[in-house]
Amino acid sequence: MGDIMNDVKVVFEPYGKRVKASVGELVFSIAEKAGVAIRSECGGRGVCGKCKVIILDQNAISKLSDIEMNHLTSSEIISGYRLACQTRVLKNVVVAVPPESIMQPPKLMILGFERDVKLSPVVRKLHLLLPEPTLSDIRPDFERLLESAQERFKDFGGLDIDYDVLKMLPEILRRSHWDITLVMWDRRIIGVEPGDTSDRIFGLALDIGTSKIVGHLVDLKSGRTIAVASIENPQAVYGEDIITRITHASKGDANLKELQRLAVDGINKVLHEVCENSGVDPFNVYEVMIVGNTAMHHFFFGIQPKYVAQSPYVPALRKAVSVKAKDLGVDAYPCGIVTSLPIVAGFVGADAVADVIATGMHELSENSILIDIGTNTEVFVGNRDYLLCCSCASGPAFEGAHIKHGMRAVTGAIEKVHIDNNFDVKYETIGGVKPLGVCGSAVIDVIAEMFKHGIIDANGRINSQIESPRIRASNEGLEFVIAWKDETATGREITVTQKDIREFQLAKAAIYSACSILMKKRGLSEEKIDFLFIAGAFGNYINPENAKVIGLIPDVTSEKIRFVGNTAVAGAKMALISKEMRNAAEQLVEKIRYHELAADPNFNQEFINALNIPHRFIGRFPSIRKHLKSFR
Ligand code: FES
Structure with missing residues (x-):
């Protein structure tokens, strides 16, 4: 009642x-x-x-x-x-x-540039028909199984067996009439299944990002991705950024457990979605390879992350971690293994290691820069000799947060903008529908176009002297109208405000300064850079010329720029299907030299100089300087 x-x-x-x-x-x-x-x-x-x-x-x-x-x-x-x-x-x-x-289906960058790798997953299956024991053959069950396996493959000697599997072994062998399939993770038997199940062997590659979790279900026989899913990270209820979440987790074990539970819930949602979409039983998912920033990694494994956020920002460990799925509450095969790639430092996690692996920059003799743009942006500079890396706080502006009409790159978001000499605006929306707001790539375009047309100056200040109905005062200062209310799906105008421009200047200055400091430390000028990889959730939609106009990226020629999408999940997948890639990741973290920007005496000045559009020292952007006169 x-x-x-x-x-x-x-x-x-x-x-x-x-x-x-x-x-x-x-x-x-x-x-x-x-x-x-x-x-x-x-x-x-x-x-x-x-x-x-x-x-x-x-x-x-x-x-x-x-x-x-x-x-x-x-x-x-x-x-x-x-x-x-x-x-x-x-x-x-x-x-x-x-x-x-209304939440729109995302045009998320959930696929990433992948290199071909030799298929050699750590999880393998082997179908066996064992001889039944008799009075003249009284070998114990496990030894009987091992010897049969070794008869087929010499390298199967000395296998270990999971305790939970061992407990069930006598029953399974007899119930299946000695016709079984072994499931192995490296040199450990993690499953004994009745009959021949060798055609059903899957793994999940996961990128646990601060704002979203992306998963690829991979057929480990072919190495092909068969389903992809992505959800918002449920931990967002405890803060948009990792520092807020770390602060929450530091306040007690119960808080840390709650954040861990939310991460596991999110992963299970992705797992069930990809399995449902492809008709795969989650019990046939034997390994989950996760990558994520160091804080996400610690939350997920239930490791106290507070020291990651306190100077000198030390993580709990660097090497890869492997834990049984059931011990973490992951709904995959219970004795399956959840593995993370190794991490580099407190603010350069396994996701960044996956980025490097996916691009292959650590194997190239040529020099590369890799920028993975997110709330925290990681930057790598170097070649196969060694890589320098750092992380900078670039904020959520690129994902549409803290921007008045900002939104993620989903249907209805304006993604491209062009302004003509009469200050008229042409734009394109994702899905070709009426606009709802602007996503990060469009704000880059708007700021670049406003600069080219003299609507903003090098300080990012909107010029109130220009006569155009698109430039107007609002409660929050000056703003520029991108779409009039009769054009939008909301019936309200979509604008970019002075505050939005400031927000972007802070983000782009952090990213450019990080690149510039690492390039200097590595002794590389723009001309010596052969590749500039841009990774991240929205990388593919950025106009590279406009990114240079606003001074977001170093002034390298556009042919050298590669948009590589979500390389974190691509790298996780490569490690899932290739033991060699996994080993390469372990060796890689030993070779990466982490540079702490917070301790760099030049960072503040670099950052202040980079707040200008494109930069206080225009000589850093010769390709833009060439056009400056034609801009205004
Ligand atoms: S979801 Fe309500 S303010 Fe963000």
Whole structure:
């Protein structure tokens, strides 16, 4: 009876979805349970302001909070706009999800550049027919199995067996009438399956990113990816950035356990999705190869990460870790193995090692730069002799967070922008639909185009003297209109504000300074760079010329620039299917020299110089200097 009294009905429009909820429940969680995907860049913490919904019956919901007042304009408040993550239901209510808050399918960069590698997975299967024991052959079960295996393959001598498998061995052998398939991880037997199952052998390559988890299900017989899935990292409820999450985890074991649970839940979601999409039983996934930044790695393995965030930023270990799936709660084959690639330093994790492996820059005699753009950006410079690397905090601006109309690269995001001499704007959206907002690549275009047309100066300041209706004052200072309200899916204008430009300047200055410092330390000028690899969730959509115009990347010729996508998951896959690649990763971390930017005496000055567009010293960008006159 009590339950009925505390239940309310919530209807989500335009879906017409009706669900029951408890009085006091957040609209955001009710929507999640109902399968109504509402946009969120902050995991429901009231930070991003993207989870707007319209609720006309204000008596049916909690009072407007200060957080909502900060994110909503007065006209939105009058029209019934609320933040789903801050609003609690009190009575039966209708919640309308406006177009800008509907989560769109991502155009995520979930594939990455992969090199061909020789197929040699650590997980192998072997079908065996064992002779039954008799009074004249009383060899114990395990030795009988080993000898049969060794008759087939000489290198199968001295195999070890997992304790859980050993306990079941006598029963399995007899129930299967001595017709079995051995599952081996390296030199350990991790499974004995009845009959011939040798055609069913799969692995999962996973990139656990700060904002999303991407997984590739791989057929270990062919080395082919057969399904791909990606979800938002559920840990986002405890902070958008890793430092906030580390701070939370440092406050006690229960917090760390919760973050670990969320990571495992996320991984299981990806695992089940790829398995469902490809008709594979998760029990036939025998190895999960994970990569992620050092904090994600520590969270996932339940290792206290607080020292990663405290000077001198030391991780718990460097070498690869391998743990049984069931011990971590991963829903793959229970005695299967979850392995991570090794890590380099507190802020250069296994994902960065995977990036290097995927590009192969550590094998090249030519010089390369690799930039993996994310909330934390990792930079590598060098060649097969040795690589220098560092990490810099570039913030979430490239992923659309902290940008007024920013959004991820999903359907409806403006991804390319061109401004003509009359300040008219041409843009393209992902999916060719009416625009909802701008993603990182479009903001790079807008800033570059504004600079070329003199709408902003080298300091990034918008020129208020220019006469154009697109340049106007708002509550938050000057802004530039990219799309008028009659063009957009939201019925509201999409702009880039002065604050957005500042946010981007900080991010690009951090990335450029990191590249510049490593190049100097390695004794390499731009001309000596043969390849510039750009990795990351949205790498492929960046216009390389515009990236140089704003001074995001060093001024190397565009033919040398390679967009390599999500190389972290590609590198994880290569290590999953190739023992040689895995060994190469172990050797690689010994050869990488980590440079701590926080301790570099030149970093601050480099950073300040790089805040200008493209740079305080234009001589660093000769290809842009050449065009400066034609720009304005
Ligand atoms: S999800 Fe509500 S403010 Fe970010």
